[in-house]
Structure formats: structure tokens, C-alpha cells
Amino acid sequence: MAESVRRLLGKPGAVDLRPYTKLLPAIEAEEEGLRELGDAELKEKAIQLGYAELPYSPADLVDLCAVGREAARRTLGERPFDVQLLGVMALLDGHVTEMATGEGKTLAGALAAAGFALRGKRVHVLSVNDYLARRDADWMRPLYGMLGVTVGWINEDSDTEERKSAYGRDVTYAAVSELGFDVLRDRMVTDADDRVVPEPHVAIIDEADSVLVDEARVPLVLAGAAESVPADIEMADVVRDLKPRLHYEVDGEGRNVQLTDAGIDAVEKALGGVDLYAEDDSSLLPQVNLALHAQVLLQRDVHYVVRDGEVRIINESRGRIALLQRWPDGLQAAVEAKEKVAISETGEILDSITVQALVMRYPTLAGMTGTAMSVAEQLREFYELEVAVVPSNKPNIREDHGTRLYATREEKEDALIARAEEVHKSGRPILIGTQDVAESELLADRLREAGLECVVLNAKNDADEASIIAEAGTYGAVTVSTQMAGRGTDIRLGGSDMSDRDRVVEAGGLFVMGFGRYPSSRLDGQLRGRAGRQGDPGDSIFFVSMDDDLLVEHASETTGYTTTALGEITDEAWLAVVDHAQRVSEGRLLEVHRNTWRYNKLIDVQREVVLEHRELVLTGDQGDRHVKLDRKERHEELVEELDAERVAAAARLITLYHLDRGWTDHNAFLSELREGIHLRYLGRRDPLDEFNREAVPVFKGFLDQARARAAESFAELEVVDGELDVSSVGVKRPSMTWTYMVHDHPFSSALETLVGRLKGDRGSSNGG
Numbered sequence: 001m002a003e004s005v006r007r008l009l010g011k012p013g014a015v016d017l018r019p020y021t022k023l024l025p026a027i028e029a030e031e032e033g034l035r036e037l038g039d040a041e042l043k044e045k046a047i048q049l050g051y052a053e054l055p056y057s058p059a060d061l062v063d064l065c066a067v068g069r070e071a072a073r074r075t076l077g078e079r080p081f082d083v084q085l086l087g088v089m090a091l092l093d094g095h096v097t098e099m100a101t102g103e104g105k106t107l108a109g110a111l112a113a114a115g116f117a118l119r120g121k122r123v124h125v126l127s128v129n130d131y132l133a134r135r136d137a138d139w140m141r142p143l144y145g146m147l148g149v150t151v152g153w154i155n156e157d158s159d160t161e162e163r164k165s166a167y168g169r170d171v172t173y174a175a176v177s178e179l180g181f182d183v184l185r186d187r188m189v190t191d192a193d194d195r196v197v198p199e200p201h202v203a204i205i206d207e208a209d210s211v212l213v214d215e216a217r218v219p220l221v222l223a224g225a226a227e228s229v230p231a232d233i234e235m236a237d238v239v240r241d242l243k244p245r246l247h248y249e250v251d252g253e254g255r256n257v258q259l260t261d262a263g264i265d266a267v268e269k270a271l272g273g274v275d276l277y278a279e280d281d282s283s284l285l286p287q288v289n290l291a292l293h294a295q296v297l298l299q300r301d302v303h304y305v306v307r308d309g310e311v312r313i314i315n316e317s318r319g320r321i322a323l324l325q326r327w328p329d330g331l332q333a334a335v336e337a338k339e340k341v342a343i344s345e346t347g348e349i350l351d352s353i354t355v356q357a358l359v360m361r362y363p364t365l366a367g368m369t370g371t372a373m374s375v376a377e378q379l380r381e382f383y384e385l386e387v388a389v390v391p392s393n394k395p396n397i398r399e400d401h402g403t404r405l406y407a408t409r410e411e412k413e414d415a416l417i418a419r420a421e422e423v424h425k426s427g428r429p430i431l432i433g434t435q436d437v438a439e440s441e442l443l444a445d446r447l448r449e450a451g452l453e454c455v456v457l458n459a460k461n462d463a464d465e466a467s468i469i470a471e472a473g474t475y476g477a478v479t480v481s482t483q484m485a486g487r488g489t490d491i492r493l494g495g496s497d498m499s500d501r502d503r504v505v506e507a508g509g510l511f512v513m514g515f516g517r518y519p520s521s522r523l524d525g526q527l528r529g530r531a532g533r534q535g536d537p538g539d540s541i542f543f544v545s546m547d548d549d550l551l552v553e554h555a556s557e558t559t560g561y562t563t564t565a566l567g568e569i570t571d572e573a574w575l576a577v578v579d580h581a582q583r584v585s586e587g588r589l590l591e592v593h594r595n596t597w598r599y600n601k602l603i604d605v606q607r608e609v610v611l612e613h614r615e616l617v618l619t620g621d622q623g624d625r626h627v628k629l630d631r632k633e634r635h636e637e638l639v640e641e642l643d644a645e646r647v648a649a650a651a652r653l654i655t656l657y658h659l660d661r662g663w664t665d666h667n668a669f670l671s672e673l674r675e676g677i678h679l680r681y682l683g684r685r686d687p688l689d690e691f692n693r694e695a696v697p698v699f700k701g702f703l704d705q706a707r708a709r710a711a712e713s714f715a716e717l718e719v720v721d722g723e724l725d726v727s728s729v730g731v732k733r734p735s736m737t738w739t740y741m742v743h744d745h746p747f748s749s750a751l752e753t754l755v756g757r758l759k760g761d762r763g764s765s766n767g768g
Contacts, residue, residue, distance in 0.1 A: 012376030015388035020089040023062050024082050030066035039146065042070060046147040050118040061089055064118070068111040068147065075142035076107070081393040084108045088115065090388035091366045096208050096379055098372035098389045100396070101526075102490045102533030105368045109204050110140040110171075112366065117149045117170035121364070122201040126176045128210055130155035131466070136206075137173035144171060154178055163196040176211050180220035180358045181739040184351050187611065188222065188737075190656050192619050200362045208367025209522055212383060213375045216356035217596035218741055223347040224664075224734030235291040236337035238270045248292060257296045259288070286330075294334035301437040304335065309342060311335050314437065314482075326740045349671070350664050350737065356382065356597065357604050370529050371522040378590065382597060398509075398532025401541040403517065404568065405575055411567030412545035416513055417446050419541070420478065424452055428507045429477040431491065433527040434458075434515045435549075440480045443515060447478060454478035470496040472530075475504050483523060491530050509537035516548045517578060519585040544578050554581040554588075598688050603670060606699050607663070613703055614659050623655030623710070624648035630711035641719060650717060650724040655710040657731040662706045670695060 034042065046067050052060060065085045073079045080088075084104045087097040091112035099105050113123045127133045137153035144151040152166030153173040163182060166172050179197070186195040205211050242248055247263030250256070259267065267288055268274050276285045300306065304313050305321070311332070312321045326332040326344070336343050359365060365383060372379065372387045379385040406412040420430055434440040437458045444456045457468045457479060472479040474495040493509055494501030504510075510531040518524050524542065531538025544551070546558050546569070555577050561569045569575070616622040624647070628635045638647045673694055713729040720728070 012373075012380045012387055015090060015095050015386050017086055017090070017388060017390070019058075020061075020086050023058060023065070023089070024085065026062045027065045027069070027085060030062065031070065034066055034070040037070075039074070042067060042074075043146060043148050046071070046114075046118060049115075050120060052119070054116070054119045054121070056092055056115065056119075061092070064115050065089070065111070068114065068143075071146040072107060072111070072143055075146050076140075078104075078107060080104065080107055080111065083390050083393050084111075087368065087388075087390045088112045090390065091204060091368065092116070094364055094366050094385070095388040096212075096367040096369065096372050096385050098387055099368060099370060100392045100533075101370045101529040103370075103390070103392055105206065105370075106136050106139065107143075109206060109368055110136070110143055113171045113202075113204055114144060114147045114149045116202045116204075116364070118147070122198060123171045123204065124179060124200070124202070124362075125171060125173045125204045125206065126179060126211065126359070127173065127206045128175065130175050130178065132206065133173040133175050133178075135466075137171075154182075160194075160196060167196055167198055176205070176215070176355055176358065177220060177741060180353055180355065181222070183358060183361075184220060184222035184353060184739065185737070187351055187614075188660060188733075189618070190653055190733075202364040203359055203362040203366070205359065205365070205367035206369075208369045208379075209371055209375050210369070211355060212359065212367065212385075213378050213593065214520075216382065217354055217593055217600075219352045219354050220358070221352045221740050221742060222350045223738055223740065224350045225345070225347045225736045232287055232291070233337050233340075234271075235287050236295070236334065236340075238267055239288065239291045239295045240338070241270075242266060242292070242295075244296075248296065250296060257292055259292065290330050290334040291337070294331060294338045298331075298335055299438070300339070301441070303436075305437060306339050306341060310344075311339055311341060326742060345738075347734070347738075348664060349667055350660070350734070351607075351667070354596070354600050357600060359383075371525045374520075374522045374525070378593065382593070392535070394535025396532050397535060398528070398538040398540060400528060401539060403542045403544050403575060403578055405570075405578060406543065406545045407561070407563050407567045407569060409545045409547050412515075412543045412548075413443070413446065415566065415568070416443070416515060416543045417450055419543075420447060420452060420513065421450055423511045424476065424478065426507045427476050427503070428509065428511050429473050429475065429491075429493070429504060430479070430511050430513065431472055431527075431530055432478070432480045432513045432515060434480060434482055435518070436482060439515055440482055444480050447480070452478050454480050457481040473504060473510055475500045475507070483518075483526075490533060492533070493536055505537060508539065511538065512540040514540070514542035517542050517544050517550055517582055519550060519582070519589065521582055521586065524582075550585060551578065551581050554584040556580075595688065599674065599691065602692055602695055606666075606695075606702075609699075610659060610663050610702070614656065617652055617655045617659065621648060624651040626655065626707055627651045627711055627714040630707070631715045634715050634717070638717070638719070638724070642722070642724065646724060650726055651710075651714060653726050654713050654717070654729065654731055655706070657726075657733075658706045658709045658713070662702060662709075666699065666702060669698060 034045075037045065045063070049060060049064055049067070056064060065080075065088060068088070069080045069085065081104065083099070084107060087099050087103075087105070087108035088111045090097045091109065092115050097105075097108070099108065109125060113125055116123045125133075125136070127136065134153050134155055137151050141151055149171060150169040151171045151173070152169035154163050154166045155175070156178060158166065158178075166174075167182075182197045186197050189195055242259075242263055244250070246260065247266050248257055248259050251258075264276060268276055271284075274284060276288060278284070298304065302314070304311050306312070307321070313326065314321065327335065333343050360383070365385060367385070373389060376387045379387060404412075404415060406415060416432070420432070423430055432443060432454075434443060440456050440458045444454050447454045455468055455471075455477070458481065468479065468481075469491060471477060473491045473493045477495075491510060492498050492501070493504040512528055512531045514524065514527055518527075528540040531540055546555075546561070551558055557577065561571060561574050563569055613622075628651075635647065635651075638650075673691060713731065716729050718725050718728045
């Protein structure tokens with residue numbers, strides 16, 4: 001759809017770039033004069049931009065972009081293209097800019113961040129991992145310095161003082177997960193000076209579609225040490241011996257598994273003649289279901305890898321290790337028992353926040369990515385963000401070939417290998433994108449058997465990703481990689497030093513091959529976009545088979561086709577089935593996002609009520625005032641015996657403890673409620689409505705109950721050696737806390753059904 005028509009219809013992606021484009025001649029006109037200035041004079045000119053308020057006027061935008069362009073030229077050796085400046089201006093107006101791979105998003109984001117910072121706004125540039133946060137902060141540091149802006153970064157190894165220092169800078173780079181964990185920890189402090197994250201102003205999000213859509217529903221969790229129940233190694237051994245179709249059945253989508261009658265008998269016998277459905281032991285069936293799910297549905301080198309004696313989840317959208325991610329509700333321990341590795345410590349959830357709720361804290365939100373248009377509707381629906389499509393600096397001459405469809409995975413594999421052999425003869429570098437670790441290693445073996453040496457990039461060696469990707473454009477190189485989204489390093493033709501660029505260009509540039517289409521067209525686009533960078537030549541093609549997960553799970557029909565002698569399906573109608581299956585997959589992912597958003601909306605409202613009250617206690621005298629009213633005589637006694645300041649401090653600690661303890665318990669209640677709420681489908685009731693109907697009344701007395709408990713504790717407070725001993729009334733903090741991420745699929749999901757207390761439907765552990 002033409003841009004003008006999109007604007008007329010009010011469609012997402014219709015941000016008008018013409019007002020920005022009109023400023024480009026004026027920006028260029030300032031260039032010569034700025035080059036004559038000394039560094040100090042240029043910095044002073046940048047600092048002068050901070051004397052006005054946001055938003056930038058057209059004249060100020062011209063000055064900012066002109067000064068930023070000159071500063072980048074001096075410090076980085078890069079003169080921003082006009083299209084990069086369009087991206088800067090769109091970011092400053094709070095849009096998500098779509099800029100193709102290799103078009104300079106990092107520099108555009110830095111100039112926009114500096115623009116906000118010069119106007120007195122605190123800016124957080126959020127990336128998808130620690131590596132990119134540190135790399136980009138260090139890379140852009142000279143530019144920021146020239147503009148009079150300070151910059152810092154944090155990663156998972158940063159200590160408290162380093163975090164405070166980084167957040168104290170004008171611009172802070174961080175992985176979105178690290179920011180979230182800091183916010184969670186700040187919510188639990190008992191001294192306001194211990195907080196590290198300042199009030200949010202502006203967030204600029206790199207790989208915005210990945211963060212705001214793919215990971216929006218992922219909860220970041222703060223857990224505290226609690227009495228843990230060891231994983232049942234015996235249960236893992238029992239289900240390991242079960243046979244498919246005889247003892248259990250997997251549904252057509254491969255999402256749910258259930259014991260057959262024979263399986264129930266086998267498990268009960270193996271466990272010494274127990275009754276899985278006995279009323280006096282309701283824990284057995286969930287344990288069996290967890291072990292069965294771990295054994296059957298979670299595959300090593302697909303969903304996780306085992307590295308250094310630990311089970312590590314593979315991030316589905318990025319194909320790399322999710323360092324802080326784990327499965328909830330005992331499933332993590334079940335997988336560890338399956339793999340016979342040490343069982344990680346468990347505990348109770350103290351608090352959590354979704355990525356979506358985290359970024360919505362910012363009054364000003366902007367982002368950048370190479371594939372925003374395909375999620376423009378979601379960005380508008382969930383964040384009220386509009387997409388500005390920035391044209392590439394040079395025309396895209398990459399040739400995107402149609403999908404090649406085959407009957408079986410083996411035939412698809414043979415076709416890809418044959419095409420790779422053909423392309424390799426010309427010396428063109430080849431990048432092959434796969435869905436998971438197992439596929440990448442399988443293809444690598446096949447390529448080597450065919451005489452094609454290759455480098456593999458997957459979750460097992462993602463620490464080396466920057467160097468691997470940097471050389472993927474070398475003449476004759478063959479690289480096999482899992483998902484390329486968020487890899488953050490450009491593939492330059494001729495290698496990282498581009499020494500052989502001319503020969504690679506003459507050969508035809510990078511050839512990208514996809515071993516299957518992804519669940520989202522955006523992921524296809526991110527892989528394709530690795531070729532054709534900055535007007536380079538290149539090609540892309542995808543190989544698909546009818547037994548790919550995408551078609552098995554989402555195609556309405558997978559039989560009735562005819563093939564060539566090599567197993568290829570050339571009928572256009574069947575090729576259209578692939579596109580349809582991908583649209584169905586995207587629709588289901590969107591529905592999960594909507595459900596999660598609706599579910600968490602209520603929790604966020606309730607949490608905000610608690611946080612507002614907690615702030616009054618933490619930074620004011622509300623705790624002391626309440627206990628003084630509720631336990632007047634005891635309060636007067638303690639003040640007379642000690643000083644008022646120490647009594648107020650004890651009242652604060654006690655009140656904070658009961659607020660936090662109450663929220664932890666309420667959170668557990670909400671989790672249990674949600675765990676079984678999908679069963680309301682059986683009664684034709686909306687589980688989300690049912691969840692709200694039950695969760696709202698329970699919360700109504702929350703603050704009153706916390707206050708009453710604080711008053712009771714205060715009344716029993718003892719003075720020990722001249723000091724108030726709050727531990728004597730049970731006020732204590734967890735001996736240790738830790739953070740992690742979990743997969744979260746609300747309502748009618750396989751996992752929720754799995755861990756639910758299913759007693760009424762003998763033999764079933766699937767939830768539809």
C-alpha cells in the first residue's frame with residue numbers, strides 16, 4: 001500500500017517523513033561552517049541546544065542534526081546519511097523507526113539519545129543482550145563526549161555501585177532484562193538510598209519488535225530463598241521408560257502429552273502400586289505430568305542445551321542461550337532431573353514484571369528495528385506507537401527468490417545442500433538460517449560431507465557470535481546459524497576488513513538460505529535482510545517441507561499434493577498454504593500477547609496500589625503514623641524509653657515487611673488462580689472474566705490487612721540491649737534473592753494444564 005494511501009486511511013506505518021525531509025537541505029547547509037569550529041566550540045554549540053524544552057522546533061532539529069553529524073564524523077569517522085538523520089528526527093518524536101539492516105540504527109539511536117539528554121531527559125537505550133549494551137555504549141562514547149553528554153552501561157556482572165554510577169549518567173545502555181531486574185530489586189528495598197534506578201524519562205529500544213512484541217509477555221522474576229522441594233529423580237526415571245503411543249500420546253501440534261490407560265497403569269506400578277488420583281496425595285499427578293512433559297515435549301538442542309553441567313534454555317526468537325531464563329512451576333527441576341544434572345535452587349516469587357509493563361513506565365518511548373511494519377498494528381494497539389519507515393540509503397538490489405516446497409524434510413535438506421554446493425562454486429559467501437541447534441548441527445554435518453567447510457553459530461557457541469558473523473561475508477565462507485535477530489553485527493562483504501569486497505561483489509554477494517520458514521514473517525525478513533546491506537548484491541531463498549513444524553501445527557491441509565522426481569511441490573496453491581500457515585501462527589502469537597496483556601493489566605493495577613502505599617512508608621512517616629494510631633500506648637512507651645527516630649525506623653521496617661509479605665502471598669494466590677482458570681472453558685465462561693471476578697474482591701482488603709498485621713507486630717516488639725529487635729516479631733528478609741525470566745503462555749496453554757491439579761479427567765494432561 002502506498003504511503004500516501006496508508007496516511008489517508010490512518011493505517012499503522014503511515015508516519016509522514018516529509019516534514020523531516022524538508023529540513024535536510026538546511027542541515028547540509030550548516031555543514032561547512034561547523035567543520036571550521038574547534039572541538040570545544042562544537043561542544044558548546046551542542047550544549048546550547050539544552051536551553052529549550054522538548055519537543056524540538058524545526059530550527060533546533062536542524063542544529064541538532066548538523067552538530068550531531070559533524071560530531072560523528074570527527075569522533076567515529078562516520079558521516080551520518082540523510083536517511084539516518086530522518087531516523088533521528090522520527091525517534092525524537094517518539095516513533096518506532098524501521099531501518100534496514102546495515103543502515104546505521106546504532107548511530108541514529110545515539111544521536112536521538114543525545115538529543116533527549118541535551119534537553120534534560122534521562123535516557124535508557126535498551127538492547128536485547130548485555131553484549132550489545134556494552135558494545136554500543138563504548139562505541140558511541142566519543143560521540144557523546146563531543147556533544148557534552150555522559151554515558152554508561154550495565155550488565156549482569158555490574159555491582160550495586162557500578163549500577164548506580166551507570167544510571168547516574170545522561171544516557172545508560174542496558175539489556176532490557178537487567179533494567180527489569182533492577183526495578184524489581186528496587187521495589188524491595190527498606191532504605192530509599194539503596195535504590196539504583198532513577199525515575200524513568202525516555203526509553204529508546206533497539207530491536208523494538210523483538211522486545212515489544214516477542215518478549216512483551218515474558219515475566220522478569222525476583223525470587224527469594226524458601227523451603228524447597230527436591231525434584232523427584234525417581235519420577236524422571238519412571239517416565240523415561242514409557243513408550244510413545246503405548247503409554248502416552250502427543251497431540252497433533254506437539255504441545256500436549258497425556259498418559260494412556262496403559263501408561264497410568266505402568267506409572268502406578270513403577271511407583272509401588274500407588275493411585276495417581278488418590279485424594280490423600282494430590283501431588284503425584286502433577287509430578288508425573290511435569291516429568292512427562294520434560295521427557296517428551298522439551299528436546300535437548302532444540303528447547304535447551306546442557307552446558308557446564310547446567311540446563312540452559314534457548315531463546316526461541318533469537319536462537320541463543322537465555323542466561324537468566326528458566327521454566328516455572330517445577331518444570332525446570334524436572335528437565336534437570338531428566339538430564340541428571342544438579343537441581344537448581346528454587347524459592348518463592350517475591351515480585352515480577354512483564355517486559356511490556358516495564359517499558360510502559362517511560363513517559364516517552366521510541367524504538368528502532370529492521371522489521372517494524374509487520375507488527376505495526378500491535379505497536380499501535382499495545383503501546384500507542386506509530387512506525388516511521390525510513391528508506392535505505394541505497395536501493396535494495398537483493399533478489400528474494402520464492403519459497404521452495406518439498407514433501408519431506410529429507411528432500412528439503414537434499415535440495416538445500418545441492419543449492420549450497422552450486423552457489424559455493426562461485427565463491428559467494430553463504431549464510432544458512434536454521435530453527436534450532438539440532439538443525440544447525442545436522443546441516444553442518446551434511447555440508448561437510450559434501451565437501452563444504454562451514455562455521456556454526458548457535459546457542460552452544462553464541463559467545464563467539466560477533467567474530468563469526470563479522471567474517472560471514474568472506475569469499476567462499478559458509479555459515480550456519482540459528483535465528484539472526486538481535487545478533488547486532490553487520491555482515492560486510494569481503495569479511496570484517498572488507499579486503500576482498502570487490503571479488504565477493506563480483507561473485508554476487510551474500511546468498512542467504514532459510515532451512516524452513518519461521519513462525520513469524522518478521523523472522524524471515526530479519527534473515528533475508530542480512531543480504532543486500534547498503535545496496536550490496538545478494539540473494540535469499542527459503543526451503544520448506546510439508547513436515548515442518550510450521551505446517552504440521554498451523555496448516556489446515558497437508559495431504560493431496562503431487563511432487564516432482566526430487567520431491568518438490570510446485571503447485572502455487574500449495575505454496576500459498578505455507579504463507580497461510582505462517583499467518584495463522586502469527587495470529588495465535590498475537591492472541592497470546594493480548595491475553596497476557598489483559599491478564600497482567602489487573603495485576604499491574606493492584607501492584608501499583610501497593611507500590612504507591614509502599615513509597616509513602618519508605619520515604620515518609622506513614623508507617624509510624626499508622627502504628628501510632630493503632631497502638632498508641634505501646635508507641636508512647638517505646639518513644640519514652642528510646643528516641644522517636646528509632647521507633648519510626650522500626651515502624652517503617654515492620655510495615656514494609658508486611659506489605660511485601662502480603663504481596664508475595666497475594667502473588668502466589670493469583671498464580672494458583674490463574675493455574676486453574678483455563679478449566680472455566682469447560683463451563684463456557686471467559687477465563688479472563690472469571691479471573692478478574694475472583695481476584696478483585698480478594699485484593700480489596702489488602703492494605704487494611706497489611707496495616708493490621710503491622711500493628712500486631714509492633715505491639716509485640718521487644719527492646720533488646722537498648723535496641724528495637726524487629727526480628728523478634730518475625731520481620732526478616734530472604735537470606736538470598738535471585739532473578740530469572742520465565743516462559744509465559746496464559747490460559748489454555750500446555751504448561752498451565754500440565755501443572756494444574758487435574759483430578760477430574762483421569763489420564764488427561766492436555767488443555768486444548
